[in-house]
Amino acid sequence: MLRKYNNSRSLSDNIKLGTLTAFTAGMVNIGSLLLFFSFSSNITGHYAILASEIVKGNFYQIAVVFSWIFLFFFGSFVSNLIVIHLNQKNTYLAHALPLILEIICLIFVGYYGQFYYRETLMETEILLALMLFAMGLQNGLTASISNFTVKTTHLTGTTTDLGILFSMFTKAEYRNNEALKGKAKLLLSIAASYLFGAILSGFTYMYLGFKMFYAVSLVLTVVIVYDLYKLRVKRFFIQRNARRLNIENLGSYIKLNREKEESIAS
Amino acid sequence: MKKIWTQYLLVFGLGIALFIFLISMAKNPEIEIEGEWSELTWEYEKADKNETIKQDFTSISNYVKDLIGENLVIHKAEKWKFYPNGKLILEGNGYEKEVSWHMKGRGNILEIKYDNQNIEHYNLTELSDDKLVLNFDTDTHTRGIARLTFVKTNPYVKKI
Structure with a gap:
């Protein structure tokens, strides 16, 4: 899910990453709406609110909404900054680090909300700001490593693309195009997963409250650990094959395997 | 670089x-919301137009209040006293109730908690030095949006 980049990613990689992160985004977005009465990933809506508050001349609300939009932007900025600067050194770490930061933000929101939250407006706005930053990190990461194919925190683009794809499927030449079918599968799984996360968040909100952010963090941890596990398993098999084939230069053998894998995926 | x-x-x-x-x-x-606010009007987007013709404005306001506010904790209140520590005193004719208040969202939602954690939410549509307007969705038997308008009668409230 995380260790591959841009064109070396398969459809399966994108679907796995898309469904899991869309599920968490759906949960966080509805969780923030129920707990704080504001969305944490619906940036289009925040732009509309910003415009309406500018018209009304409400400086306080303008400042708050402006800072939320800025933090979503900054989250995406930080995420891609980490990816492009660390990618050459350690791809897995470069892709996992934004998710680790996101988990830290969400666990902080959950922990603070559970034990210290006194429901003041300032606390509400800071916790929302952290969630928007976390969603920016997530969207920036998934979009960056998937060559802008996977975006999971809002569904405007996804729904637009699905509309376009389904209209294309009225023609047989597009209907039989594997790449387009794959894209439709990916987008549908993202939309369904987001919706499922949102519904689950709505049902569990009464029982879990702020603890729902621990559940979200757990799902994100699965995304990180899954690849770590796959990396270890893969390394084990490569080393075993190398021993069987009596290959002395293990480094070049690993490199050869990686190139082979990338060429198959592309 | x-x-x-x-x-x-x-x-x-x-x-x-x-x-x-x-x-x-x-x-x-x-x-800004702290202080004493007095109810000025209750309006309802679907208020019976005939009533508007027949009766004066104050009684229309009371009619709307009776119609949609019967299940709300704020129904009997005429004065709302917001205290800084999240306490809200609702005062009416021979009526006084202490509830708690919080603001949510970007400061556009007023949350009122009372008794055994019953919660009501109101949209804070307008808040200035002397005017407060709250909107809320009414329940199913009187669907629509109601609007409460207040004027500030005392900017300072005594600490409880």
Whole structure:
């Protein structure tokens, strides 16, 4: 899910990453709406609110909404900054680090909300700001490593693309195009997963409250650990094959395997 | 390389400066709402038009209040006293109730909690030095949006 980049990613990689992160985004977005009465990933809506508050001349609300939009932007900025600067050194770490930061933000929101939250407006706005930053990190990461194919925190683009794809499927030449079918599968799984996360968040909100952010963090941890596990398993098999084939230069053998894998995926 | 980082820092710095400027210009709604507010009108988007013709404005307001407010904790209140510590005293004719209040969202939602954690939410549509307007969705048998308008009668409330 995380260790591959841009064109070396398969459809399966994108679907796995898309469904899991869309599920968490759906949960966080509805969780923030129920707990704080504001969305944490619906940036289009925040732009509309910003415009309406500018018209009304409400400086306080303008400042708050402006800072939320800025933090979503900054989250995406930080995420891609980490990816492009660390990618050459350690791809897995470069892709996992934004998710680790996101988990830290969400666990902080959950922990603070559970034990210290006194429901003041300032606390509400800071916790929302952290969630928007976390969603920016997530969207920036998934979009960056998937060559802008996977975006999971809002569904405007996804729904637009699905509309376009389904209209294309009225023609047989597009209907039989594997790449387009794959894209439709990916987008549908993202939309369904987001919706499922949102519904689950709505049902569990009464029982879990702020603890729902621990559940979200757990799902994100699965995304990180899954690849770590796959990396270890893969390394084990490569080393075993190398021993069987009596290959002395293990480094070049690993490199050869990686190139082979990338060429198959592309 | 250094130049580009300077440019980025400058842009982000400008963003932060804009935020600080806006916040310093603004009044925190949580502080602005503190004080004593008196109900001026209750309006309802689907109020019977015939009633408007027949009766004067005050009785229309009372009619709307009786119609849609019967299940709300605020129904009997005429004066709302907001205290800084999240306490709200609702006062009416021979009626007084202490509830708690909080603001949510971007300061656009007023949450009122009472008794055994019953919660009511109101949209804070307008809040100025002397005027407060609350909107809320009414329940199923009188679907629509109701609007409560208040005037500030005392900016300071005695600490409880």
